[in-house]
Amino acid sequence: METRGRMTIDAQGDALIIGGAIDEAAALHELVGRAAGGRLVLDLAAVTFINSLGVRDWIRMQAAAQKAGIAVELRRVAEPLVHQLNMIIATRGNATVTSFSAPYACDNCGREESLLIDAFANAAGLAKMEAPQMPCPECGSAMAFNDFPERYFSFLQP
Amino acid sequence: MSSILIVHPDRKTQRIVQRILGVTGHTVDIADDLEQGTRLIAHLQPVLVVIDGSAVMSPRIDEFFAAAKARGAEACMTLLGGSAVEQVPKILGMGAVTNLLVHPMPVLAEELTITAQKLIRNDIFGAEKYLLWGTELASTTLTRASQRADLVAQISNQIRGQGQSARVASMAMLVADELLSNAVHNAPVDAKGEHYRRELPRADELELDERHQVKLRWGCDARYLAIEVTDPFGSLDRDTILRSLAKNDVREHGSGAGMGVALAYRSCDHLVFNLAPGKRTEIIALIDVRHPPTERLAASSYNVFVERS
DSSP states (O other), rough: OOEEETEEEEEEEEEEEEEEEEOOOOOOGOOOGOBBTTTEEEEEEEEEEEEEHHHHHEEEEEEEEHHOOOOOEEEEEOHHHHHHHHHHHGGGGGGOOOOOEEEEOTTHHHHOEEEEEETTTTTTHHHTOOOEEOOOOTOEEEEESOHHHHTTTTOOOO | EEEEEEEOHHHHHHHHHHHHHTTTTSEEEESHHHHHHHHHHHHHHHHHEEEEEEEEETHHHHHHHHHHHTTOOEEEEEEOOOGGGGHHHHHHHSOOOOOOEEEEOOHHHHHHHHHHHHHHOOOOGGGGSSSSSTTOOEEESBBBTTTHHHHHHHHHHHHTTTTHHHHHHHHHHHHHHHHHHHHHHHIIOOOTOOOOOTSSSSSSSOBBGGOOOEEEEEESSEEEEEEEEEEEOOOOOOOHHHHHHHHHHHHTTTOOOTTTHHHHHHHEEEEEEEETTTEEEEEEEEEOOOGGGGSOOOEEEEEEEEOOO
């Protein structure tokens, strides 16, 4: 495993697994050189946060990928990154998000959980700003989506 | 006699705000709109004017601000209810509103009272003012720039250990990281006002002597998580703050100086700047840990307080 500041990078299958904090030491734009077959696949489930310098680097990475004609696929995008994708339009680039985490809360037992949403399997509902139904991992009750869909899913809009 | 002037079109909100601000001991005068407010102000000496967000969009607002300033009004405070949240970018863009409280109406009494008391008493510093009695604030001082990473991780671990969600921990990490980075690299100025550490690579180690040390405090009272960062330079000014909060290029391009402050503002529920020019800058970020995102407004409050000498 490679460490850059607070961020870790691990190659697994066709994806680079990114973890920890994306900050001034991340040098994400260099990852474009690791694309294989014209694709750069990033698994982002373990990202804890991204600061403003990390955001700049992220945008640089997206721009470099676009310039090189590389398709960027983002898998299991963690909530902190989803917030940035929603807040800063330039972070979206031309990347395809295949799955992402979203906040849910159980009205029955009070559990809050970040649950993975398959963006392709749920594309129709997400286009209508409808969060997919999810069962509570603790009590099995239906969980409620714990944010405003029109705000949280806005990064998926073209 | 000094007074507080409220300009708000809604009678119920007028009464609520009057009751809240009446506890300050000042006479509270009320106007329904800016025209009436401008007429009234000519006969008053308000220490504070409180206006509704919708009034800020009126073409008469500049005239009103000028009249308030001429009569010695200390600060303009704007209240913004749920339906008016879309006005926040416009209000920020004006660069004249130093205190914005965003909350579903009726207004949250604590925020309004704290803001008014800080302005009236000229006692602006300390996160304690926003937290319930008895709340412990952890405190530490940065003596090396590289401590930022450990401290941010430590805050996150403590927050998670207290049972708060990963979302709250993540917001706290981002806010603490940006405020600390800002205090270490942007705050230091020399005699000419040059920010001599602004361009230094953030990843580089820096020993912080007593003059450059940054104080971090944080605590949670089960309503708010407060993160307070203080530098001893006092170089941040009101106009720079308002420009940073209003940055549009953050949303469009994610670029520009002051992006860290803009991100911190968008990542917390209330950002408070306490300024003693040339002496110290204290920034307090408040994160609401009570209410889920669905019960909060899609905009954040801010205050810019400047200590009167």
